[in-house]
Amino acid sequence: MIAEFGHFALILATGVALYQFLVPLVGAHRGDTALMRTGISAAVLQLALIAVSFVVLTHAYIVSDFSVQNVYENSHSAKPLIYKISGVWGNHEGSMLLWVLILAIYGGAVALFGRNLPLELRSRVLAIQGAIGLAFLLFIVLTSNPFQRLDPPPIEGNGLNPILQDPALAFHPPFLYAGYVGLSIAFAFAVAALIEGRVDAAWARWVRPWTLAAWMFLTIGIAMGSWWAYYELGWGGWWFWDPVENASFMPWLVSTALLHSAIVVEKRNALKIWTVLLSILAFSLSLMGTFLVRSGVLTSVHAFAVDPERGLFILIILCLFIGGSLALFAWRAPMLKAGGLFAPVSREGGLVLNNLLLCVACLAVFIGTLYPLALETFDGPKISVGPPFFNLTFGPIIMPLLLLVPVGPFLAWKRGDMAAVWRRLWKSLAVAVVIGLIVLAVNIRGPWLAPVGMAMAAWLVLGAIADLAARIGLFKVPLSSSWHRFTGLPRSAIGGILAHGGLGLMIAGIIAISLWKVEVIVALKTGESADVGAYTVTFLSETPLSGPNYTGRAGRFLVKEGDREITTLVSEKRNFQPSGMPTTEVGLLQTLLGDVYVVMGDETTDGARAMRMYYNPLVNFIWLGAFIMFCGGLLSLTDRRYRVGAPKRAISAQAVAAE
């Protein structure tokens, strides 16, 4: 009965979503406060109901209730508890439930913490959230119901794909979804603004933290996915320009643009229409990502055509929301009043350039991702667009943006003064160029991109430091007053500096691993060694291995740097039962300067084993940079400004509470 309880809660949530969609919208239109307020209850109820059904499904996984088809198909009684829980969203149905749960969490947050929003705006935002929730709840209940039951129930389940039984991947989807779905709030704000026909400072102030939250989660979610691919897939790569990766990267690019343009709306009352459009595009791309990953269209357009029920449903949702919102935009956007003016060289101008470059970069990724699909749809050949395409298109577009990132924060609003910027930045630029020259001297025979890339990374990090130094007047005023200024800095400013600096570290990692990666493929017998970068790796021994649901071989490797023994690495080849699926476990020595990465391959004819070894210099800077960007976002989010905005909030809140 617990299972049916959860099922009914999910279905009730569908009903509540319809209510949440219609009633507040009518209420806001008629100015009926009571109806508008029921929208707030509806959002909270929706959160409660979906949370109940999610908990019930998780419970069914934990107790191995195989009368629930979803549990039978994706779980196994012998699985460790953590993978029983992560198995809930390790499959299509459960992941969609997680999707609506996160949507409901965002909706509930707007309902509960949105007291400093005008009630009409809040109602309309919640109504749009309700519409999105309704579409996806119907999708779940009608085509992907995780509470489908089996009678009689089987006694054992099918288990979870072994490659997914990994901690990083277990928690990657919740973060990624928190990012994808968070953009729905910006979308809802944009549509609400279009309905109201006004975008004001309060609107911009509210859109920004939600976009920031979504952006943060996207950043960390993408980083986790890439980290997982790096150490679990055993290819030594960290990013493959795979459509699934691109599907999350495109919303990231656009939400980064949105993050920056929302500043302009708040500070200068300009770029309103553009920001609304970006909000719509960001969520549209995240919907498209969901469609690409969930419909099976990526594996093959034809497989999708054979079993189109789910894909078609998402496609309809896609058309409805993207088409609907863009039509609304075309109709209402001209009514939004244009805001303040600014000179081309100004903070606003810089942010416009940032937006343009990010959007064009996103377009390049978009074409590279969808062109093969389109070609296949029209019965062309099945082609795949690989890294060369993206390096040649995305690279040149993003380069000038990276060059300009440190300049932006130094530009004044309205009318910037390049000479002043130069005075504050020339030292950073000089140091960056010197670093580039040193790299050039060390790599005199190429690769030629290395000095440029490293100089750019240094430029970003130094630019961020210069930004901070200028803001606190470092060495210009006494240190104590610098400290005073530092503590008084808005947290969003520090967050921005961290994000820009983290980007620099990430670029350093990307450039280093792309250009200086050492790849060694050798056949080794036990006792033999190979040189990998500055390290010597010796194949010590090979032993049989048996785990709870797999058997395999474990190879041991001694890593030495010169004569100094560093560590012993273990790389495994596992064969999972009952699927017989082989996986590899990478032997990984992580240091800040670079990783030694050892993969034991197949046996060769003469009794040796093929080994793939890599030295990946600075690779951890990629994830370190992403983490710092995440922290920057988190810090910005705590900025006090996002809690201001309600007129006489304290008084009216108390009055309500006293009733």
Next chain:
Amino acid sequence: MMIWIVFAIMTAAVIAVLLSPVVKARPLAQGQDRNAFDRAIFRDQLAELDRDVERGAIAPAEADAARNEISRRLIAATAPPHASRPLGTPSMALLAALIVPAVALPLYLKAGSPQLPDMPLSTRLENATETGDYEAMIVRVEKHLAQNQDDVEGWKVLAPAYRRAMRWADAAEAERNILRLSGPTANGLADYGEAMVMANQGTVSAEAHEVFRKALGLDAKLPKARFYAALALKQEGKSAEAKAAFEAFLADTPADAPWRDMLLAEMNDAVARPPALDQQTMKDAASMSPEDQQAMIRSMVDGLEEKLKANGDDLQGWLRLIRARGVLGDAGKAKLAYDTAKSQFKDNPEALAALDGLAQEMKIP
């Protein structure tokens, strides 16, 4: 019934919470002035500007320009509030709340299974005996045996259960354990061998043949062992021996023996035929992937070729082989089979005519 009461309570609670603002809410003391929200933000921006000036983060001239601009916007945002409307009629909200059950009830009736109880694995195993849950009982015995490998009674429960569930490999393992623990008996050996044959898709392996020989050593008249031993001979291509064994077995078989029909069918089967597929194999084949099916067909055809090499007199067999090779797309192998068959039947014009006819049909040069 209980579950519907719970659902009714849930629905009622949802509607109650949904409507609570309608009951509680009074109109705001003054109408909500949208501009007031903007004014609050502009004031905050001014305050921030003052702090920046105080910390020296912004030059006074720039600060003045910014202050001017924000103040202008502040003044612009002082339009009078529009008059707030009174509360709408509660009846409308009440009516709207009916949306929830109107959506939920039909959806649940379509998608739900209110009659099905929960089946958590642990309770299922605990109550297996009371509820007569056959699969759960098997799992319980399995768990018990994983700890106590030498409990012959347990294996004796499992062996027939596995047979019924057609889990032949598991059944063979159980029979092997019974033999290990209670010593070889003719019946036990025959059961073990049979499970091995079934697990092997109906083919009697050399190992299984040995088991049947041992069983016959203990009881020379044991029907099951005699049958499979004869079948083994047949599959090994020893047609004459197989024929003798089958006939001897038939002679000892009473007219009303349940296996008599199966025995006769097996005897009538052409000697060189590949082993007939048992039902299980057919079922497996149906659920196989196309590649696996292809692989199975190929292995059957290979088996046919082996048999023909041992006993080349079977014209029908050769024709089947050539046709099969052709259909599977192995033109080279088809040609090879055709040439071998032609040399085999070089003195038999009728056979040669049949072979040539097929070759023409299959476009074999």
